[in-house]
Amino acid sequence: MPETLPEPREDGRQSPTARAVQRGVLRHLSARGLVGVPEFCLVSGRRADILAVDGRGEISIVEIKSSVTDFRTDLKWPDYRAYCDRLLFAVPLDFPVEILPEETGLLVADAFGAELLRPAPAHPLPAATRKALMLRFAHTAASRLAALYDPELTRYSL
Template sequence: MKSSLDSSATLALGGSDNVSSDAKSVARGVARLFARHDIMVLPEVGLRNNRRADLMGIDAKGQIVIVEIKVARADLLGDNKWTEYLDYCDRFYWALPAGFDASPLERPEFLPEQAGLVIADHYDAEMVRAAASNPLAAARRKVETMRLARRAMQRMALANDWLDSELVDWR
């Protein structure tokens, strides 16, 4: 069975041709785990600070979740932008492939008391550490929820061939 991110519709669904197959597999596993916990996610969601969340979603209570996927140690250790995601979510998670050395995420600079940890493969995932909740201000939550909902609708319209991609403002 093909991942929802492994198709010719990858770009229409917000994916990118340059996303590694390992990252796509981790994203799929995380999406399946989160769906069982009533958290629906979208891949590669642009934020207003010009960053792009690997996965962003909303749970049944309206809390916003962001997941940063890392499949290479150098990428994890060299990432100094991830804290810029915290202003756009109630909960933040790292997602790593099975077998990846997660020990660097215990360092203080990775805020282990705040950031959750998920280990995933193509088929499923396990939440190793739950993320702490840091509630967004109501106004910020409304803006981010609306942006995420509109992005989901844009992608659905593109996937159903209702729109041409040049008609969509992806900011």
């Protein structure tokens, strides 16, 4: 009998559209050899929608925009450049992509997958920043996985 894995809990911060885009983007990234952590807290206090790492250690941040209003009112995305090698937007299929900045990558997505419409230009991270992000990524991912298996683990954290 196959092992049944626990289901991640919704965090209540995202709209159904944003959750669908997130799921499709995570599938897209996985199919290309990247692993992503949603709602990744950066040392700046900002929260990246998805921080993903490939097999070479290159770090991408995907900023999800579920609507034009979401894009126009959320101006924090340029701050993410300091924490990634590549920055991309991910939007639903009906989003008017021409309003998004051309200096970022672009994915269109639904709950079943995503398509890369524009690759993200590379802007390599300094080695110390990359190391710090990789350690934070590993710790965050391992902590979340452990909490899925035992939700009471957070009671024992310092």
